[in-house]
Amino acid sequence: MKRLNYLVNGLAALALIVLFSQCAGKADNQTTNVATQAAGLSGMKIAYVEIDTLLAKYNYCVDLNEAMVKKSENVRLTLNQKAKDLDRQKQEFQTKVQNNAYLTQERAQQEYNRIAKLEQDLQNLGNKLQSELMSENEKNSLQLRDSINAFLKEYNKTKGYSMIISNTGFDNLLYADSIYNITSEILEGLNARYSSPAKK
Numbered sequence: 001m002k003r004l005n006y007l008v009n010g011l012a013a014l015a016l017i018v019l020f021s022q023c024a025g026k027a028d029n030q031t032t033n034v035a036t037q038a039a040g041l042s043g044m045k046i047a048y049v050e051i052d053t054l055l056a057k058y059n060y061c062v063d064l065n066e067a068m069v070k071k072s073e074n075v076r077l078t079l080n081q082k083a084k085d086l087d088r089q090k091q092e093f094q095t096k097v098q099n100n101a102y103l104t105q106e107r108a109q110q111e112y113n114r115i116a117k118l119e120q121d122l123q124n125l126g127n128k129l130q131s132e133l134m135s136e137n138e139k140n141s142l143q144l145r146d147s148i149n150a151f152l153k154e155y156n157k158t159k160g161y162s163m164i165i166s167n168t169g170f171d172n173l174l175y176a177d178s179i180y181n182i183t184s185e186i187l188e189g190l191n192a193r194y195s196s197p198a199k200k
Contacts, residue, residue: 044162047182051168057187060147060194064140071136075129082122089115151190 055061093111095101102108152164164182167173 045160046163046165047159047161047180048165048167048173048176049186050181050183051166053183054148054187054190057191058144058148058194059191059196061144063196064144068133068137068140072133075133079122079126079129082125086115086118086122089118147194148186148190151193152186155186155189 093115096111097108102111156164165173165176167176
């Protein structure tokens with residue numbers, strides 16, 4: 001904590017020096033405002049949460065992911081079964097055409113049109129089911145984010161952080177002392193608050 005205070009105070013002092021040198025000709029009350037703002041920075045309380053860990057170990061997220069995997073698998077199985085059935089019908093049609101099993105060209109064309117429609121219906125069903133999965137995935141992401149944000153607001157009422165930063169690998173946070181990492185505390189609170197459908 002002391003190291004962060006030194007760092008913040010040092011940055012604040014540097015900012016004051018730069019601002020003072022740029023604003024040397026301006027009124028003294030502007031310098032006073034900058035000094036007051038910089039002093040406010042030194043009192044900031046900051047923490048961070050590792051999002052990868054949170055998503056891997058938050059039971060609600062795990063349950064949502066498992067449900068989505070099952071739905072995706074069911075969609076895949078349904079589409080595969082219908083595709084196999086369609087392939088079988090295509091092969092039967094091809095065999096009948098080769099063996100002149102259709103009495104008229106008209107009858108063969110009708111069967112061809114029927115199979116073409118089945119193929120189009122299967123493609124439409126695939127698009128529809130994929131779209132439903134994507135829509136449900138977006139809904140789940142919003143619910144998950146709302147769940148975490150609601151918990152953080154409640155959690156922060158007693159902790160009083162000025163800022164809680166998310167960290168995904170090294171995307172957002174290049175370095176921070178692990179003392180500011182509150183992931184396990186957040187994870188414990190989120191999991192304590194959530195009861196999975198299986199446990200009810």
